[in-house]
Amino acid sequence: MKPLFFVVFMKELRDTLRDRRALSLLLLFVLMYPVMVGGILSQQISRATAPQKExxxxxxxxxxxxxxxxxxxxxxxxxxxxxxxxxxxxxxxxxxxxxxxxxxxxxxxxxxxxxxxxxxxxxxxxxxxxxxxxxxxxxxxxxxxxxxxxxxxxxxxxxxxxxxxxxxxxxxYDTGSSASRSASMIGTMLGMFFIPAFFFALSPAVDSTAGERERRSMEVLLAQPARTIDLVAGKWLAASAVALAGLVLELGIAHGILKWLPLEEIGMSWRLSWGDLALVCVVSLSLPLFAAAMEIALAINAKTFKEAQTTASFAMLVPMIPVIVVPMMDLATQTWMYLVPLLAHQTLLSELAKGQAVGPLPFLLTFGSSLLLALLCVGFTTWRMKSERYLMGV
The missing domain is CATH 3.40.1710.10 (abc type-2 transporter like domain)
Incomplete structure (x- = not known):
């Protein structure tokens, strides 16, 4: 007999794959950020080489x-x-x-x-x-x-x-390498590659909570002989799976574009190997888990799909602030940066792109910080759905 959370997971995943709007949004963000970064760098390369050619x-x-x-x-x-x-x-x-x-x-x-x-x-x-x-x-x-x-x-x-x-x-005497110049110049751009994880999880997370509540199907689920944690875990893992698939595809496309561009024309390079990228994808597994858990925790209290989408969209801005502000401050890499979701992934990818030797601690902190926050959000959602006040409002 299949575990109940797996049954809920498969049901939510099938519903998401049938949603053309969600799949269109997934495809849009998978392509948008890598193409945008590639276009910006390509334009810089064209401008840098134009005087020598023309x-x-x-x-x-x-x-x-x-x-x-x-x-x-x-x-x-x-x-x-x-x-x-x-x-x-x-x-x-x-x-x-x-x-x-x-x-x-x-x-x-x-x-x-x-x-x-x-x-x-x-x-x-x-x-x-x-x-x-x-x-x-x-x-x-x-x-x-x-x-x-x-x-x-x-x-x-x-x-x-x-x-x-x-x-x-x-x-x-310039001791800076082309790789370090690359990471410094496109440091903020690297953070963009992880931001879409929140967009990928948004539609399935909101639709499986506030959407079902609005359609009056949530009360049917709660009436089933299943534990609340099974319902929450199934919805959480389904939204996380969609976000993880989109994030891996996006990172792969971005890596291919940066490898293909002649960055040496502007004194830059991209030293990340496919093996390093695979390791980054494994460490980034906890980011979609956190994104989906946070959005479900926010959407569970909303009575309409639109209300939940608006609340979750504003909440996504909070993890983006360090990604934008910290590179502008030009701070040296510190351990605390690996404890902040999104910023941790940006910092880790930036260090790997420089060709720096990164020990196991940054990988563990990057993975663990997002996972811990994800579990806290799941725990809050489970507690909220068990409360009598929530059940009376469904």
């Missing part, structure tokens, strides 16, 4: 006054277009078209100032609100190099070593 567009007014500068700009893959005299308004209009990254305007006295060894003025016009602003570093680098070359030549002409201009020589 060159940087630069309009120069008075280019004939500085032929050496024009040569250096072209050597850095900067496409120089000579322009005629333009007013300030015309330059602003040209930049707003986003056709060029910047406009250089050499003053009318540039040639005479250069020959007389006076500061020769060059105006650099750009739009900081434009996507082309990221190309300004290349242009400004050429201008600095050009100025240093002129200064060095003038010092040599006066018998002074150009090294006088650089009394301090700074050598930069």
């Amino acid at each position: 060159g940087i567009e630069l309009t120069v007014i008075g280019a004939q006054r500085a032929p050496t500068l024009m040569t250096q700009l072209k050597q850095k893959n900067i496409n120089v277009t000579e322009g005629g005299p333009m007013t300030d308004e015309q330059i602003t209009g040209l930049l707003r078209t986003k056709a060029v990254a910047a406009v250089l305007r050499l003053s009318d006295t540039y040639g005479s100032d250069y020959r007389d060894m006076r500061p020769a003025r060059i105006e650099l016009w750009f739009d900081s609100a434009s996507a082309n602003y990221r190309q300004m570093g290349e242009i400004e680098g050429v201008l600095r190099s050009y100025g240093n070359t002129i200064a060095g030549a003038r010092l040599l002409a006066h018998g002074v070593s150009p090294a006088t201009l650089f009394p301090v020589q700074v050598q930069r």
Whole structure:
């Protein structure tokens, strides 16, 4: 004879699989977050590689006054277009078209100032609100190099070593790996991969509690010769199974997308292996259990499906707050982070993505913290359904 909770589990699972709305929502969130993260990173990669492939567009007014500068700009893959005299308004209009990254305007006295060894003025016009602003570093680098070359030549002409201009020589050593930069940059995005677990469990959790109460089928279930814990456990495990299936599919798709993207183009990498992903999925088993248990505990008191859905939707925002706030604070990884659901999973995945050696304690804390909260929610739901006040209100 099958256990009663298993009978309830199979009944709720069949009802969920017949619900096209629930399955559509599951498919939407399975694809939405991985595709969204992949699209954002793909756009960053395209922007980072576009200047090297296509060159940087630069309009120069008075280019004939500085032929050496024009040569250096072209050597850095900067496409120089000579322009005629333009007013300030015309330059602003040209930049707003986003056709060029910047406009250089050499003053009318540039040639005479250069020959007389006076500061020769060059105006650099750009739009900081434009996507082309990221190309300004290349242009400004050429201008600095050009100025240093002129200064060095003038010092040599006066018998002074150009090294006088650089009394301090700074050598930069970056110890950050591409994996650590990846985890820091997409730390918040990693948390998004676990948030849908709450959405996956929402529909079956609410429909099997508040929905049945609204349809007056809850009182029929409570009248059956079954323990309350069997009814609660069956509904809880059914909602958890749907959430777990969606979460595993989503993590697999996200991992495949991040493996496929050429992240090295933007100084990043994704070192997570399929074995590491499988381990993350096992540890994440407790998250769908907690999500379903919390939503059932909230929905059990609602008299209508809409009321339960609204209450559970607002409650889902609470676990999301640490996922967003903690990465913004740029805190070092600490043990307490593995005790907070969602944040624990985000932190664990981030550490694995960095290629860091993670001991067994983070895995145990991540799994155990969510499981403990899930059992507390199930215990509350069971106690609530046993109370006379609840039975009178069904």
